[in-house]
Amino acid sequence: MTVQLDIVAATPAASVRPASDEDGRMDLVGRDRDGLAEVLRAAGVPDRQIKMRVAQLWHWLYLRGATSIDDMTNVSRELRARLAEVAQLAEPKIVDEQISVDGTRKWLFRFPARGAGRPVEVETVYIPEEGRGTLCVSSQVGCTLNCSFCHTGTQRLVRNLTAGEILQQILAARTRLGDLPGQAPATGAIVPTEGRLVSNIVMMGMGEPLYNFDAVKQALLIASDGDGVGLSKRRITLSTSGVVPMIPRAGDEIGVMLAISLHAVRDEIRDELVPLNKRYPIAELLDACRAYPGLSNARRITFEYVMLAGVNDSPADARELVRLLKGIPAKINLIPFNPWPGSAYDCSDWETIETFAEIVNRAGYASPIRTPRGRDISAACGQLKSASEKLRASARRQAAAAE
Template sequence: MTDNLTSIVALDARTSVPLEKTPLETYVPPARPSLIGLSRGELAQCLGAIGVAPAQRKMRVQQLWHWTYFRGARNFGEMTSVSKEMRARLDERFTVDRPEVVAEQVSSDGTRKWLLRLPSGDRLEKAHEVECVYIPETDRGTLCVSSQVGCTLNCAFCHTGTQRLVRNLTAGEIVGQVMVARDRLNDWADRDTPSGGRLVTNIVMMGMGEPLYNFEAVRDALLMIADNEGIGISRRRITLSTSGVVPNIIRTGEEIGVMLAISLHAVRDELRNELVPLNRKYPIAELLQACRDYPGASNARRITFEYVMLKGVNDSLDDAKRLVRLLKGIPAKINLIPFNPWPGTDYECSDWDQIEKFSEYIFNAGYSSPVRTPRGRDILAACGQLKSETEKLSARERQALRAMAMTD
């Protein structure tokens, strides 16, 4: 199993195309690190570092947790139940900063996309950016969250996959995206609305990156998001989507317990090898066995199989029949995703009547087969379209900058 910071690069012998990219960088904390994303135990250690007595730490941790994740405090000055002296000591060493909103785009359908800048402690480091998308619906509000700057994988139909993998996000940077959304939508505990209902009700780990190649940070962030004393989004309203990192699928069920989605997209290994090159490492049969073994899977907690509809590629009736046979015995639903075009792609979306025929066959076979309504296409916020426009320096360029700095 690959390490979070030094993923193995596996090459396809025929094409020499990397199945997995190696992160170019690791996280460098700023001089005053944010407390966002720290566990209660880590918060207690931070309090100890500023002289808080052991007997007081549990109470102080609960205060910080409440103000940070329940009320959404953006600085220590807002934490009025904490003494002024304590707030001053905290402010000298730490912050409760989240990612900075660089740009916001609003689609004609109400979808919002935020370009978020991540703070860095390295003065030579160009600030990294990720994208996060909020999709309002009549019965819910879904936030699509990123797990990496860039992506580990090279899925042929995905715009995000064309980027280099710069680095993994920290748990704080993942949780911070949810907090930014609540900030922008005025969605914290004291939100003044007639219904009092939340706007962000569901989380999908379907943004930039492959979540299961950043497992520990994603796990810690999702457990924090689900914590009932803070953000409090139920695990049954959190879905993690993976392209098929088989060794970490069972761990997801055991250690996180959220809903699982699989980016399948093909029913034959030879085609999936092309669309999702990771399939050469973890072929369909191995992937589906991990799904059969997924802890907690049942008719009430079905696994979602995502299937992008590509014209003339994977959308035949024969493909639909094979899909039904493949998923036999797995509590499943199939999300059919009309392909969302992006600049430079060679793929086209299937014709609508073909998508309907495909969906009808699956439905008649006993599977739920909703066709995902494209949202945010006009701002490149739809599925498979996310790609930060930030230019990233190469490792060699960074070394040159550091060498220049040392000679100044």
């Protein structure tokens, strides 16, 4: 494994603290209570008022989804003015929104430049179902893992997202859908018929969440705080390709549900599909899963398994999967491969997938076959960022031709 992975994995603790913009103002979104207290002190708020003022900011930022300091109507005008001098409350720009025929929505969000960098873009996907709505959130701009079946993995890593940028995906999606307190659902949106529109979060978008651990941790702890976004940790799933040393920390320090991108039952195959396996082979990965803090039948690990024709989809593979997972409370999501231009793989046929699922089911494991969602807008598993990258490449070619 390359040195670059070590560099990305070792996210310094200071990077959790939301960055400042070019004029030195501090970001509000992404800060925990201690971070908000820091902003308030910078705005001249006396210590005796800090606890009350933190509660006010928390309410406006993470429950009401305020997009302007001026929206905070129970904060005095004088304090709002002082806050605006030292802090900012910015939301990402929606560069593009696509809606699939099945109701799936994909947003291309643009975040402003950080330091000497440039503005960056990530994709976030909303998947509505009866009784629930799942938001697929990105943790990095690009990816280092180079998984051979995943189009997202062909995008080079630009940088980690901050805790604020991870949370802003959630808040912006809720705003766009009409899911904030007092909002009506967005006109024309296909959404659950009752309950919260964003009821579940999956860290399965662009990037490897455990290579941006500190920012992901802070964002998810805020998202699961009962006084803010208020999602149960049982409704938040963090998916990893198998960064073994970080898995215990994810359980101890974040405590959300865990998903493993497994995709193969033999090291020689997984080495090709998920190159990280060369560093953390299957046996080590599954040992970490067996020791995952809080693991139980009520808190099962989800194993994601993309079905690739002639690669990992034989009955023998299914039986080996059952053997490998023995003793781990688990369910297996079988994912029909979502094609993308230039891919070397084909999706297993339906009969093969059903045979595989039957073998796993007979062994006592739930093995739902994931219905592909949003394929027509390149929003399905493994397709994120492909369409926007293609559009930008086309624009660059046109500009070069014009010159």
